[in-house]
Amino acid sequence: MDFDIIVLGAGMIGVSSAIALQQRGLRVALLDRRAPGEETSHGNAGLLERAAVVPYGFPRDLASVLRIGRNRSTDVRYQPSSLLQSTPWLWRYFRASAPHRLAAAARDMLPLISRSLDEHATLIAAANMRELCSDDGLYEAYRSEAGFAAEAANARRIAAEHGLQLQILDAAQLRAAEPGLGEGFAGAVHWRDPQRISDPGALTRGYARHFESLGGVLLQQEATALTPDGSGWQVATSGGTLRTAQVVVAMGPWSDDIFQPLGYRIPLQTKRGYHMHYQPLGPGLSYTVADVEGGFVVSPMQRGLRIATGVELARRDATPNYAQLEQAEALARGLFPLGERLDVTPWMGSRPCLPDMRPALGAAPRHRGLWFNFGHAHHGLTLGPVCGQLLAQVICGETPFTDPAPYAPARFL
Numbered sequence: 001m002d003f004d005i006i007v008l009g010a011g012m013i014g015v016s017s018a019i020a021l022q023q024r025g026l027r028v029a030l031l032d033r034r035a036p037g038e039e040t041s042h043g044n045a046g047l048l049e050r051a052a053v054v055p056y057g058f059p060r061d062l063a064s065v066l067r068i069g070r071n072r073s074t075d076v077r078y079q080p081s082s083l084l085q086s087t088p089w090l091w092r093y094f095r096a097s098a099p100h101r102l103a104a105a106a107r108d109m110l111p112l113i114s115r116s117l118d119e120h121a122t123l124i125a126a127a128n129m130r131e132l133c134s135d136d137g138l139y140e141a142y143r144s145e146a147g148f149a150a151e152a153a154n155a156r157r158i159a160a161e162h163g164l165q166l167q168i169l170d171a172a173q174l175r176a177a178e179p180g181l182g183e184g185f186a187g188a189v190h191w192r193d194p195q196r197i198s199d200p201g202a203l204t205r206g207y208a209r210h211f212e213s214l215g216g217v218l219l220q221q222e223a224t225a226l227t228p229d230g231s232g233w234q235v236a237t238s239g240g241t242l243r244t245a246q247v248v249v250a251m252g253p254w255s256d257d258i259f260q261p262l263g264y265r266i267p268l269q270t271k272r273g274y275h276m277h278y279q280p281l282g283p284g285l286s287y288t289v290a291d292v293e294g295g296f297v298v299s300p301m302q303r304g305l306r307i308a309t310g311v312e313l314a315r316r317d318a319t320p321n322y323a324q325l326e327q328a329e330a331l332a333r334g335l336f337p338l339g340e341r342l343d344v345t346p347w348m349g350s351r352p353c354l355p356d357m358r359p360a361l362g363a364a365p366r367h368r369g370l371w372f373n374f375g376h377a378h379h380g381l382t383l384g385p386v387c388g389q390l391l392a393q394v395i396c397g398e399t400p401f402t403d404p405a406p407y408a409p410a411r412f413l
Contacts, residue, residue, distance in 0.1 A: 003029045005246040005395070006235055008223045008258060009374075010036040012381050013199075014250035015207045016388030017373050019123065022216045023250075024396050029244070030211060031237065033222035038205025039159045039352070040252050041381060043275050043309040043349040045297040046200045047138060047288060050117050050193040053162050054106045055357035056378055057091070057097030074331060075295025075310035077324045082314045089269045089398035090313075092355035105357045110162075111402035112386050116120035117195060119385035124203075132203050132302075134196040134301070137165075137300075139289045141174065141181075141188040147293055148186040155189040165192035180283040180337040196288050199302045200381050223251075226258050226370075233369060246369040249389065253316050253350040255374040262367065266360055266412045268375060270350035272312040274325040277304040279339030304342045307332060311351075320348045353377045361387055361407035362394055371395060372409045 007018040010032035017124055018030040059065055068076045069227075078086075096105065124130055140155075142148035159166045167190040174188045175181060182205050197203050212218055221237040226247060228234075235242045249258050253270045280300070288299040295310045309324045325346050353373040354360060365371035373391050375384050393400040 001232055001245050003027045003217070003241050003244045005248065006031055006126060006242060006244040007232075007250055008032075008235070009249070009251035010034070010204075010208060010218070011039055011041040011250070011252050012037070012204050012207070012254065013373055013376060013387060014248070015204055015211060016123070017391055018216055018383035018388075019207060019211045020385075020388040020392035021395065022211060022214045024392055026244070028211075029217040029219055029242070030208070031219045031221055031223055031235070031242075033220070033238070035205070035220060036208035036218070037201040038247065040349045040351060041204045041384075042201035043273065043308070043347045044191060044200055044381055045288060045290075046197040046299045046301060047305070047382070048117055048120055048195040048197065050113065050195070051138070051164050051166075051191040051380055052379060053113055053158060053164070053219065053381070055102065055109060057102045057357065058094045060094075060097060060099075073295060074324060074328045076313070077311070077321070078313035079315070079318055079321060082318065086269060086313055089267050091356055092267060096140055096356045102357075108406035110356055112383055112390070113379075114134070115286055115401065116386045117193075119389055120195070123207055123210065123385050127206040129206040132198050132206075134198070136196060136287050137190055137192040138194045138196075139169075139174070139178070139188045139190050139287050140292050141185045141289050143185060143291070143293045145186045148188075151292070152164070152187070152189055155191075166190060167192065171338035178285060180280070180285050181289070181348040182335045182337045190278060193253065196299065197381070197390050198300065201217050202302075213304050218401050223258065226262065228367065231369075240298050246371065246395070248371045248373055250373040252374055252380065253352040255352065255372070259364070259372070262364075262370075264331035264366075264409070265411075266372075266375075267355055269353050269355070270314070270316040271353050272314050272316075272350050273309050274312070274320070274322060274346045275306050275308045276325055276329065276346045277301065277306050277342040279342060280305050281339045284337055289336070291332065294328065294331045296332065298332060298336050305336065305338060307338075316350050320346070330366060338383050350407065351377055356411075359387060360409040360412070361382070361391055362409055365410040365413055
């Protein structure tokens with residue numbers, strides 16, 4: 001065997017999984033067609049979302065459904081050509097978002113969310129990446145008084161229930177904290193637990209360098225097929241064939257390219273998103289600000305101020321549609337200190353999502369030595385190290401820190 005285990009995919013999930021396995025003395029290769037952190041792990045709001053204790057469910061109220069159906073909102077858009085293919089998945093997602101099912105998903109995800117910052121802290125220190133991290137949290141800002149009042153009350157309830165730190169700021173307090181913001185927000189909820197990453201792609205690359213320093217092998221090759229080979233596996237790549245005892249599929253939205261030919265029908269769907277960087281004006285921003293009713297996030301990054309959009313429901317490889325980003329930019333100007341665009345074209349990426357809002361993490365039910373770690377939706381950056389550790393514990397026969405059953409891929413059989 002060339003390796004004890006090969007991890008397919010060098011995003012935050014794959015890199016973190018490779019590190020956790022390498023730490024346990026296995027001969028590990030990390031394989032991706034691109035350099036680490038250049039896909040979904042690059043283009044997000046740059047938050048380690050410790051306060052995201054409730055998954056993003058499908059709206060259940062009629063007003064929101066009708067608003068989304070008009071396909072003009074900034075938080076959720078869809079490409080009509082994708083609806084027929086997406087309808088069964090959306091129905092499952094809608095059903096899973098019923099209050100009692102959403103609460104169950106939140107309970108199942110809490111052990112991962114609550115441990116996420118600790119696992120990142122260990123890797124950040126080991127990889128010497130502390131300069132990318134800020135402990136200043138997240139502002140969720142509201143344009144309407146009614147929206148602010150309702151969500152402030154809800155935030156207080158969630159914070160008390162989960163031991164989270166928050167501060168409620170009225171309009172004047174928000175402007176004092178963020179002088180770069182214009183007038184137009186009624187107030188904000190300052191979640192203090194999340195951490196801001198000023199370059200999430202660079203953080204992933206830093207972790208990959210740490211993996212190599214531990215003796216891991218990084219291969220920039222495209223995995224094209226996976227074939228059982230006696231007691232192990234053959235991985236066909238753009239650079240040749242590799243042999244390994246075990247394989248981890250951690251390819252995010254491309255994971256189905258590998259698992260579907262092996263007969264698995266896991267309902268993986270993509271939620272696409274866009275971002276653009278802008279030259280900061282005046283004082284710029286010091287904090288990440290989510291314009292909740294606007295449906296986008298503005299984050300101070302090393303490159304400039306990044307607008308990250310909400311969700312676009314579309315086929316993974318469909319032609320980009322920048323209307324959502326353009327609408328978000330129009331809403332942001334005047335409220336946020338945005339200067340000229342800094343990127344030649346907007347970035348587009350895909351979030352790998354499963355309808356029950358839990359990842360597929362664990363053993364492939366019909367193949368020995370095949371493991372899955374994908375489907376982390378909006379929180380791949382947050383959950384990479386904690387899910388990498390959990391998977392490594394399961395693979396190596398250790399006692400896991402939490403019951404992995406809720407994430408088992410076998411639930412889709």
